[in-house]
Amino acid sequence: MSPVGSTVQVMTWNVQNASMFRAQNQLGWLRRVAPDVVVLTEVSAGPTGDRMARDLTDAGYSIQLPDPAPGADRYRVLLAARGFLTPVDTGLTVMPHRLTAARVLHADGGEFVVAGLYVPSRGPAEHRNVAKREFQQAVTDLLPKLAQQASATVPCIVTGDLNVVEPNHVPRYSVYRAWEYDFYRSFAASGFVDTYRLQSPHRVEHSWYGRPAKDGSRNGYRFDHCFVTAEHRDLVHACTYQHRPRQNELSDHSALTLTIRI
Template sequence: MLSVLTLNVQAAALPRARRLLAWLDARDDNLIILTETSNGPGTAYLLEQCRAAGLDVTHTPSPDGDRGCAIVSRLPTTARPDLLAGVTLPGRAVAVTVNTESAITVLGLYVPSSDRAPAKVAKKRAFLTSVIDGLRGLTEGQRAHLIVGGDYNVISRNHRPRYPGFLSFEYEFLDALEQLDLADAHQRLHPTTQAHSWIGRGGNGYRFDYLHTGAALTPHLASCDYLHQPRDRQLSDHAAVAATLRLTVDHRTAVSAPLAEAAALS
């Protein structure tokens, strides 16, 4: 089985990053997409400890200090900057190809949020457009073996509750993924369940975090769930999303070293 997890780490400061590391270590996922990374010591600590344990880490810090995205893998990976050539905010997207039985490419995204200020709306629209343009530029076979995940900062048209002020281009992002045969993993397995991954101050929940799978991978989906322990334990203000796929993993190439041990040795 191949296990994939995405979690918004909320630009964790060092004390919370240490606790996040322990939670991630207890799960032992093959692939982890971390969103809302930062250029601060908390993100540096998380990624350094993963590298020290022998995991593959792909992360390009934003030169302007913007928040970003990283992929951590217990399986050997090859970075794919070529897939991000047209992305407007390259620090918020990361791509790797995983050396599984048949090569799988993983694209992690941290989409900008927007409070309706014109500059923020334009930033978000341009990023979403550039991501979809990049996906359309892939061959059908490449998209079929693609996993996309992260904090998209969008909701579906039929989301309950509604989110006031959402614009058409924000809803269209999920529509475009579906049109490209990238299936919403949780919706595919739980079509009648309204999941939430972030709870606002007023108590309303919204599903901002996702995992999508290409046409060759979707039939192998075994599970996809929202894990609220990170929120409940105040490790993040987001739930994690975890999925498993019935795919062969060569455990001879997988790193099994515990991250907590690497932390204890630091």
């Protein structure tokens, strides 16, 4: 077992389908901050994503990186951890390359389950919300199974870019429909708590911004989320956004880091 009070850092970050050049800068930043677990979303299904996986392997991480099926969309989720990964078979049949899950045996001896996901965006007008709604429903059905991966001493963490905001998001955007808010609510219904809200109940903070308006203002959205099984909420030490990579234009998303005791 790990020493009492030992912590791990679990980071999620949307890398914006990075080019090879930008990916190298992203990897340089990741090596400097050195989280224990990394969930990268919007990872290219081409050479850039494969290069990121190789470089993280060289940096001492174990890797899970699914390949999309022929004809599928080209965005996937990369899961990297310092320690030993045992894949969790989720049984997901809808865009399974957008969700990867594993049981992590950390180098210090602690054990936990991590699932990373990347929900599709609303999509083009001719297919608006079709893929998004189908994937959200599939994940909603899967969440109780993920919660069952936890035990008294093994928390389950679900994190990534949900492409939805919480029901009481500030500011409120009329574009979001009840079924999108229901997806956010499905985590609580399945036994998970929002770790950011656990630490910051009333704070207004955004991880992605839309295009500037004529007056220079930009709408902000809290798209990137992290949840943990409710029975392990007391293990959460901190959950914070890291805005520097977005501000430095390494990506259009901020990273989100959970620090949890194991």
